Amino acid sequence: MGISSATPRIPAGPVLRVIRQRALQAAAVVLLVSTACFAIIQSLPGDIAFRIAAGRYGYDQVTAASADTVRAELGLDRPAWQQLLDWLGDLAALDLGTSLVTGASVAGELGLYLSSSLQLAAAALAIALLVGATAGTLAASRPGGILDRITTLWVSGARSLPPFLLGLVLILVLSVHLGVLPAAGHGAAGNIVLPAATLAVGLSGLFARVTRDTVAQIRQSEYVRFAATKGLGARLVFLRHVLRNAGVTLLSYLGVQLLILIEGVVVVESLFAWPGLGHALVHAIFWRDLPMIQATALALALLVVALNTLVDLGALALDPRPRRREVVL
Amino acid sequence: MLGAAAAAITVLAACAGEGAQSLPSPERPLTVVGQFELHSLDPSTSGGFFTRLQVAETLVDADLRGALQPGLATGWETSPDGLTWRFPVRPDALFHDGTSVTAAAVADALNTARTKAGTPLATVPVTAISADGGNLRVDLAKPFAPLAAVLAHTSTQILAPSSYGPDRTVTTVVGSGPYRVERLEQPATVELTAFEQWQGSKPAITEVVYQAAGRSESRALMAESGQADVTFGMDPTSLQRLKQAGKLTIADVTLPRTILLKVNAGHAILGDVRVRRALSMALDRDSMATALLRDPEMAATQLFPPSLPEWHQDAITPLAHDPSGARELLAEAGWRPGSDGILEQDGRKFSVTLRTFPDRPELPIIATAVQAKLKEVGIALDVKVGNSSEIPAGHQDGSLELGLYARNYALVPDALVTLAGDFGPDGADYGAMGWNNTELTSTLDTMAGTADPDVLNSGRQQITRILQSELPVIPVAWYRQSAVVSPRVQGLVLDPLERSWRLADLSWAK
Numbered sequence: 140m141g142i143s144s145a146t147p148r149i150p151a152g153p154v155l156r157v158i159r160q161r162a163l164q165a166a167a168v169v170l171l172v173s174t175a176c177f178a179i180i181q182s183l184p185g186d187i188a189f190r191i192a193a194g195r196y197g198y199d200q201v202t203a204a205s206a207d208t209v210r211a212e213l214g215l216d217r218p219a220w221q222q223l224l225d226w227l228g229d230l231a232a233l234d235l236g237t238s239l240v241t242g243a244s245v246a247g248e249l250g251l252y253l254s255s256s257l258q259l260a261a262a263a264l265a266i267a268l269l270v271g272a273t274a275g276t277l278a279a280s281r282p283g284g285i286l287d288r289i290t291t292l293w294v295s296g297a298r299s300l301p302p303f304l305l306g307l308v309l310i311l312v313l314s315v316h317l318g319v320l321p322a323a324g325h326g327a328a329g330n331i332v333l334p335a336a337t338l339a340v341g342l343s344g345l346f347a348r349v350t351r352d353t354v355a356q357i358r359q360s361e362y363v364r365f366a367a368t369k370g371l372g373a374r375l376v377f378l379r380h381v382l383r384n385a386g387v388t389l390l391s392y393l394g395v396q397l398l399i400l401i402e403g404v405v406v407v408e409s410l411f412a413w414p415g416l417g418h419a420l421v422h423a424i425f426w427r428d429l430p431m432i433q434a435t436a437l438a439l440a441l442l443v444v445a446l447n448t449l450v451d452l453g454a455l456a457l458d459p460r461p462r463r464r465e466v467v468l
Numbered sequence: 469m470l471g472a473a474a475a476a477i478t479v480l481a482a483c484a485g486e487g488a489q490s491l492p493s494p495e496r497p498l499t500v501v502g503q504f505e506l507h508s509l510d511p512s513t514s515g516g517f518f519t520r521l522q523v524a525e526t527l528v529d530a531d532l533r534g535a536l537q538p539g540l541a542t543g544w545e546t547s548p549d550g551l552t553w554r555f556p557v558r559p560d561a562l563f564h565d566g567t568s569v570t571a572a573a574v575a576d577a578l579n580t581a582r583t584k585a586g587t588p589l590a591t592v593p594v595t596a597i598s599a600d601g602g603n604l605r606v607d608l609a610k611p612f613a614p615l616a617a618v619l620a621h622t623s624t625q626i627l628a629p630s631s632y633g634p635d636r637t638v639t640t641v642v643g644s645g646p647y648r649v650e651r652l653e654q655p656a657t658v659e660l661t662a663f664e665q666w667q668g669s670k671p672a673i674t675e676v677v678y679q680a681a682g683r684s685e686s687r688a689l690m691a692e693s694g695q696a697d698v699t700f701g702m703d704p705t706s707l708q709r710l711k712q713a714g715k716l717t718i719a720d721v722t723l724p725r726t727i728l729l730k731v732n733a734g735h736a737i738l739g740d741v742r743v744r745r746a747l748s749m750a751l752d753r754d755s756m757a758t759a760l761l762r763d764p765e766m767a768a769t770q771l772f773p774p775s776l777p778e779w780h781q782d783a784i785t786p787l788a789h790d791p792s793g794a795r796e797l798l799a800e801a802g803w804r805p806g807s808d809g810i811l812e813q814d815g816r817k818f819s820v821t822l823r824t825f826p827d828r829p830e831l832p833i834i835a836t837a838v839q840a841k842l843k844e845v846g847i848a849l850d851v852k853v854g855n856s857s858e859i860p861a862g863h864q865d866g867s868l869e870l871g872l873y874a875r876n877y878a879l880v881p882d883a884l885v886t887l888a889g890d891f892g893p894d895g896a897d898y899g900a901m902g903w904n905n906t907e908l909t910s911t912l913d914t915m916a917g918t919a920d921p922d923v924l925n926s927g928r929q930q931i932t933r934i935l936q937s938e939l940p941v942i943p944v945a946w947y948r949q950s951a952v953v954s955p956r957v958q959g960l961v962l963d964p965l966e967r968s969w970r971l972a973d974l975s976w977a978k
Contacts, residue, residue, distance in 0.1 A: 189857035195508065196586060197515045201857050202897040203864045205586035241507045242637060243654070251653075307685065314693035322693045323686040324501075324679045326657045412681035414656050425855065 153455055161448040165441060172440045173230065176433050177223050180424075187427045188215050194240035194426030213239060226433060236430040240423075245434045248419070253438055255325065256415035259408075260400040262331055263338035264393070270339070271346025272389065278347065279354035290347045297344035306337040306410045323412045334411040338404060342396060349392050353385045360384075387458045394450035398443055497659070497675035498957065498971065501690050503701035505655040505680045509631075509638040511577075512584035516622030520969045521660060521678060523564075524625035524643030527555050527574065527604065528616045530881040530965055533777070534724070536616050540569060540626055540644060541604065550611030550917070555604040555619070562665050563628035564648035571599035577626045578604070578619075580636050587623040588880050591889065611917045617882035622967060646671050646972040656680040662972075672975035673957070684829065691716060691952040698960060698969070699952040703829055704762035707950055717953040721962035722775040724878035725947040726768060727834060729822070730859065730871040733940055734902020737818060738869065742801040744939040748787055749794035750845045756837050757945050760830060766946045771935050772877065773946035775964045778925075779883055781932045787943065794845045803846070811846040819848040824872035825856040834944060835872050860897035868901065874947060878965050887931065888912045891940065900940035908934045 180187070188210040193201040195209065210216060229236055235245040278287040310333060314322040320329045357363055358381060366376045405417035416435060423431035508514050511524070518524040529539035541555035561569035578597045582589050593609040606615065618624065628642035641649050646668060647660040662674040679696075681687045688706035691699040692713075702710070710716055729747070731738050738744060753767035769786030772779035803811040803818055811818035822838065824831045832853045839849040849870075852858075862868030875890075875898055877883040890899025893909050908931060915927040935941070953960050959974045 185855060185858065186861045189861040190855055192586075193855055193857035195513050197513070200513075200515075200586050202586045202860050204590075206857070206860065206864075208585040241654070242510070248654075307689070310686075310689045310693070314695065315689060318694060321695045322689040323681050324656075324690070324695070326653060326679075409682050410686055412656060412679065412683070412686055414653075418682075 154452060157448060157451045157455065161444055161451070165444045168440045168444055169230070169437060170227075172436050173227060173433055174223065176436050177219075177226065177429070180427060180429055180432060181219050183427070185427075187429075188213075190425075190427040191239050194422075194428060209239075226430070235434045238423075238428055238431050240426050240428045240431070245430045248431065249434050249438055252414060252416045252419040252435070255413060256401050256404065256408075256417070259331060259334055259338070259404060259413060259415060260397055262335035263342060263400060264397055266335060266339035267342035267346050267396075268393070271343035272350045274343070275347040275350025275352075276354050278351040279358065282351075282355050287351065290351060294344035294348045297341050300341070302337055302341060303406050303410060305340055306333070306407055309333050309337055323410070325413055330411075330413075334404075334407050334413050337407050337411075338400060342400070345396070346389075346392075350385065350389060353388045354381060357381050357384045383457060387454055390453050390457065391450055394446050398446055401439070401442060497677045498673045498974065499695060499697050500676060500678045500969065500971065501681055501687050501696040501699045502678070503680065503682065503684070503687065505682070506652070506658060507655055509641050510584075511581060511625045511627065511638070512587050512623045514622075516967065517658075518641050518643060518649075519622045519625050519645075519967055521658065521676070522645040522647050522968055522970075522972050523641060523649055523660065524627060525645050526620050526622065526625050527557075527578075528620040530617075530620050530967060532961065532963060534878055534881045534965055536620060536881060539620065540574065541619075544616050550613070551608045553606040553608070553615055554600065555606070556602055557604060558667075559602060560667050561644050562667075563630070563644050564642050564663055565628055565630050566665070567628060567630070569626065569628075569644050571602055571604050573629050574604045574626050575599045576629060578624060580632070581624050584623065588618045588621045588885055589624055592618055613916055613919050614880065614882040614885045617880045618885055620967070621880045647676060650675075669972075671972035673971065676971055688952075691954070694954060694956075696952075697954045697957050698971075698974075700949075700969075702950055702952060704760070707952070708762050710952055715955070717955070717960075718950055719953055719960045719962050720948050720950040721964045722766075722773055723876065723947040723949050723964050723966065724773060724776045724883065725874050725876040726771055726773060726943050727831070727872070727874045727945040727947065728768075728771070729838070729942040729944060730863075730868070730873070730898070730901060731903075731940065731942060732866075732869050732901045734866070735820075735869055737816075737820065739902065740801050741938060742797045743803075744942065746794040746797040746801070746845065747842065747847070748939055748942045749790040749797070750841050750847070751838060751942070751944060752789040752841055753787070753944060754789065756834060760833050760837060761945060761948075763948055766948055768943035768945050770932065771941065771943045772883070772932060775946075776877060776883055779877075779928050779932060781929060784932060784936055787936070791841075791845055798845065805846050809846055810848050817848065818846065819850070820869040821850040821852060822870040822872055823852045823854060823858050823862060823868060825858070826853055827856055828874055831872055831874070838872070838944070863895070863897045863901055872944070873898065875941075876966070881965060884912070884915055888916060891931075891935070895940075903938070903940040905934055905938060905940075 188206040189201065192205040192209045196205050237243060238245055238248060274290050278290040281287060310322045313320045313333065320332050321327055324330050363376060363380050366380050401416065404415060405421060408415040408418045419431065420435045423435060504515065504517065506514065506517055519526065525540045527539050527541040529537040531537050540558055540561060542558050544553060544555045546553050557569060557571050557574055563569055575597050581587065582594060582597065584590060592612055592615060594606060595609050596607045598605050626644065627638060631638050631640055631642045633639040646663055646666045648663040649658065650661045651659040656679060658678040660676040662671045681690060684701060684703035684706055687699050687701060688710065690696040691710065707718065711718055731744055733739050754764060757767035758764045770781065770784055774780050798811060802813045806812040806817065822835055824835045826832050835851045839851050842849045859868065859871040859873055862871065877886050880886060890896045891908055893904050895901045895903060911927045911930050915924055918924065949962055951960060951962060956977055957974050958977045961970060963970060
């Protein structure tokens with residue numbers, strides 16, 4: 140190999156390998172998650188037909204008659220393995236079926252919930268990253284300095300505040316007293332700000348911490364000191380050496396946090412009446428809406444795989460050092 | 469750091485543009501917030517959503533006291549034998565897609581409604597529903613006096629033929645009311661616009677947005693921040709707080725809905741009427757209403773609340789808290805305190821399970837209050853909070869001992885229809901269990917076949933009396949519906965039957 144160029148290209152081999160591995164993983168996840176979901180729902184106590192009827196007709200009108208209608212209509216009397224095979228067959232044909240409760244197409248409902256959750260998570264992540272990474276980098280410039288200490292305080296403060304409480308405080312301040320933002324709801328322009336900010340506050344503390352530690356550590360590293368010694372300006376050292384190396388750690392961290400965000404925002408979603416995936420999953424489980432549970436769980440599982448793939452590819456792009464010995468020539 | 473976060477939020481807030489209170493009243497739609505999510509468009513399962521929003525109409529309407537009024541039908545007449553009913557359809561009525569409301573379209577909608585299990589129309593002895601010129605004609609197998617009331621139930625709302633898909637599932641909601649659906653985003657948002665060709669008086673407020681919010685704290689804050697103009701489903705604590713703050717108006721009305729304990733009268737312990745009476749006497753309804761519902765007047769003294777004036781009997785002996793009387797009755801029934809204070813009989817402990825569900829937030833709290841009160845008289849009560857369907861499921865498999873829920877006796881404006889189902893000889897999921905009273909059954913039968921006011925009146929008195937002494941269900945509390953109204957709007961009057969929110973009668977405050 141010659142001398143490495145200034146902007147190293149990502150070698151095609153590792154990229155293909157990552158994609159191949161993740162595709163296999165995705166297939167295994169689909170099979171495993173579907174079967175596990177099905178088995179868990181079947182083993183939950185309570186009559187499924189009654190639960191579905193409660194979801195469909197509301198608690199004033201769920202009766203034995205409506206439960207019987209549901210049972211007959213959905214063929215809930217059939218053996219469980221037959222129902223599972225049907226579902227897997229439909230899935231192979233990329234048909235997610237219709238919701239047992241609302242009668243609407245699961246794919247359509249899932250699309251709505253997934254996109255609202257992704258929007259919320261992305262907005263929260265953007266705010267958190269902007270605030271957290273900036274603060275962390277600044278704090279790392281003078282470890283032990285005043286900014287560093289404020290960041291530490293912020294981290295513990297933000298983490299110890301439950302999102303539910305924080306959300307209420309934000310609504311009280313920004314909606315009730317200042318009247319600048321709608322308190323809750325979905326669909327209007329300003330609706331996303333408060334839930335995203337609620338999620339971002341806790342997350343920004345973590346990002347600040349991780350960024351600060353990583354940046355501080357890299358600043359101490361020999362290559363950074365060498366870069367400075369060879370005469371590179373502080374700005375160039377930061378951009379070319381510190382930021383890029385910190386990026387690898389931050390990116391992996393970002394992936395994990397995004398997953399936690401999407402899967403863990405039930406409380407915030409319910410406080411702000413945001414129709415997201417968490418909200419959908421809780422309702423679906425409560426009503427035993429099997430196709431909806433299966434589809435939601437699958438979407439979440441595949442999201443994990445997809446995000447991991449993206450993080451891997453991103454890390455490959457940022458850090459071109461080969462990961463396997465045989466690639467080294 | 470804090471500053472950076474605050475700055476980020478402020479920037480976003482500024483970008484968001486539309487502040488909650490920044491626009492003058494008429495430029496933004498009326499925002500209605502409630503706890504109900506829209507999960508289905510079908511009239512049988514949408515729970516009256518579209519009649520409340522005045523998008524769809526029923527043939528028969530009801531006024532604020534529950535008296536039947538013409539709706540999509542201009543009136544009704546019955547053949548002398550009571551087997552054929554005719555409802556002339558309002559001749560100039562139009563669906564929101566511009567087609568006229570014909571008797572044939574009404575018959576189609578009702579014939580679809582009839583097939584839905586668990587709805588009141590499915591229990592009426594109908595032989596045929598058909599169009600007869602400009603009339604809707606209903607033929608019955610036997611006389612059924614409350615038919616007109618059943619046709620006021622929200623599950624019988626009339627949707628246009630274009631609402632239905634090929635297999636008669638409802639795909640869009642095209643009604644004939646003063647508002648039409650502009651946009652639907654299930655499960656939480658519905659946008660309405662006034663229907664220009666509506667023949668009745670035009671709504672003063674032409675645009676309405678309904679937004680579902682699951683948590684009562686969120687709803688309270690939406691009301692407080694001015695985001696919501698009319699807010700339903702307030703929890704007692706938030707309501708009290710908003711009342712004390714005094715900035716918003718609270719409209720309220722008592723509903724014909726009662727929170728009650730369903731008792732399995734076929735149960736070895738609870739089958740004894742003395743035991744049921746003792747349970748009732750052990751309950752301190754006044755304290756529960758005051759402390760939990762924050763509304764002392766809601767302590768039930770009988771099954772039917774004053775909002776059902778025809779059924780509520782002022783003269784009847786009220787149910788009252790009497791723990792010593794309860795102990796005496798239990799002793800009379802053979803129950804003696806054991807070493808741990810729990811009552812025993814022939815080595816069997818008085819231990820029963822109560823099932824309830826959290827859809828109405830006060831139910832689990834009331835359940836624990838019941839548990840505490842029963843413990844005072846030596847009854848061990850196990851409270852299980854689960855899904856609403858466990859009550860009908862427990863009724864069917866016979867495993868239910870006690871169930872706590874709220875029952876609305878006027879979903880069909882004539883309470884007789886609900887009562888005939890609930891307290892018939894076989895009992896019902898939300899009515900009696902293992903309990904049968906021939907006198908009550910024959911009274912209900914007689915009342916269903918007559919329109920004579922004297923017979924009906926004495927029948928109601930008799931039914932109230934039997935239910936009060938036999939206690940197949942034990943009333944706990946009545947229900948008050950409240951709505952928080954912003955100063956921007958005026959004219960909200962709540963409907964005790966919860967059929968309509970009467971948004972068309974609202975106007976912007978001057």
